Amino acid sequence: MSNGVRYEKSGHVAVVTLDRPEVLNAMDLRMHQELARVWDDFEADDDMWVAVLTGAGTRAFSVGQDLKELAERVRAGSAGTATFGSRGKPGWPRLTERFDLTKPVVAKVRGYAMGGGFELALACDIVVASADATFALPEARLGLMAGAGGVFRLTRQVPWRSAMGHLLTGRPMTARRAFELGLVNEVVPADELDACVDGWVADILRCAPLSVRAIKEAATKSVTMPLETAFSTRFVWEERRMHSTDAVEGPLAFVEKREPRWRGR
Numbered sequence: 001m002s003n004g005v006r007y008e009k010s011g012h013v014a015v016v017t018l019d020r021p022e023v024l025n026a027m028d029l030r031m032h033q034e035l036a037r038v039w040d041d042f043e044a045d046d047d048m049w050v051a052v053l054t055g056a057g058t059r060a061f062s063v064g065q066d067l068k069e070l071a072e073r074v075r076a077g078s079a080g081t082a083t084f085g086s087r088g089k090p091g092w093p094r095l096t097e098r099f100d101l102t103k104p105v106v107a108k109v110r111g112y113a114m115g116g117g118f119e120l121a122l123a124c125d126i127v128v129a130s131a132d133a134t135f136a137l138p139e140a141r142l143g144l145m146a147g148a149g150g151v152f153r154l155t156r157q158v159p160w161r162s163a164m165g166h167l168l169t170g171r172p173m174t175a176r177r178a179f180e181l182g183l184v185n186e187v188v189p190a191d192e193l194d195a196c197v198d199g200w201v202a203d204i205l206r207c208a209p210l211s212v213r214a215i216k217e218a219a220t221k222s223v224t225m226p227l228e229t230a231f232s233t234r235f236v237w238e239e240r241r242m243h244s245t246d247a248v249e250g251p252l253a254f255v256e257k258r259e260p261r262w263r264g265r
Contacts, residue, residue, distance in 0.1 A: 004031035006056070007038045012049035012209075013201055014042050018117075021057030026066040027116055032091025039095055043103065046264060049209040050201055053095075053124060054108040055117070058190070061107070061133070064115025067142075084147045096123045096148040099220070102213040102237050104204055108197045109133045109175075110190060119148040122157065125216060127183065128197050129175040130190040135183070138170035156223075157183060208250055209264040210241040 004027075006017040016038055018025040027035075042048050055061040073079035086092040095105070096119055107124035113135045121127050121135070137146045137154065145151065146167065155163040158181040166173060178184040188196045204212060214237040222230035241247055246262050253260035 003034035004028065005034040005038055007041070009045075009048065012047060012205055014045075014048045014051040016042070016051055016053045017056050018054070018062050019056040021055070021059065023063075023066065023068075024060035024112060025055040025057070025062040025117070026068075027062060027064065028066040028069045029090040031066075032086070032089070032094060034091075035094065036091040039098060039101070043098075043101055048103065049212070049264070050103065050204045051105045052108055052197060052201060053105055053120065054197075055110065058110060060112040060114075060117070061109040062114075062117030062120060063112050064117045064119070082147060083145060084149075086148070094148065095120055098123075102217045104212055104216060106197060106200055106204075108193060109135075109184075110193055114172075115139060115146070115150075116148050119146060119150040119153070122153040122183070123149060126185050126200055127178075128186050128188070128193065128200060129178065129184045130193045131175055131187055132190055133175040133178070133184075133187075134172050135175075135178050136170060136172035137167055138172075140168065141170040157181075208241070208244075208246040208260070208262050210237065210244050210246050211250075214238040214241040 004018065004020045006019045008015045018027070018031070020026060020031065042051050070079060085097055086094045104126065105124045107121040107127040109121055109127060109129040110133060113121050113133060115138060118135050118137055137150045139146045139150070151167060154167060162181055165171065175184060175187045179187045185200070186196055214235065217237045218235050221235060222233065225233065244265055246264065249260050249262065
């Protein structure tokens, strides 16, 4: 696809590549518009069971907002103000606000994941990083706000003081530190990154797609619920999984000692 995003489908896997390597995959408004179309398509295509989000080149996953574009809009008097979220802006809802997206998204991170790039990774379900990856939310150093969920997600995904230490200073963290904090599932040498991500994707595809969606929805929707409420809540995708042919196929395949044939319905 044009406008700084490549979107490729293979089997049940969608690969979404942030494709502006000459500017470290910084995201401009056209790119956000294109990404919205990509996520709409991914969500609507029943044959797509998992997405991999990555950045082109070897230097960056994404360094976030295209600040040159922002500066031009500031000078032109067209920037307006910005705070949390993207409602009313190009590309809404962005991945960081697709709270009902129940298909899993795997982030493949090499090089810089800064600002909005880090926020994209925080919105993914599994994050695999190369040893040379660097994560940061430097917005405070720029008079900005980590408004694509960074300030909300980081404080929920790592211990409070670790999160505040990075948010209040803009200090970067290494891939190893991100792994220690639980932000990253696995860190591997750069030349092993593709194979490692392929392994995670293959393991997801071994699972029933409706089970995967039901698990993601239940986990994300229940995280702020009291436990008793969570048990008594009816979740959309769990209702579909519960009454699906795949829910019958799984146990049958196990007993018959064969690989299950998932249909996603």
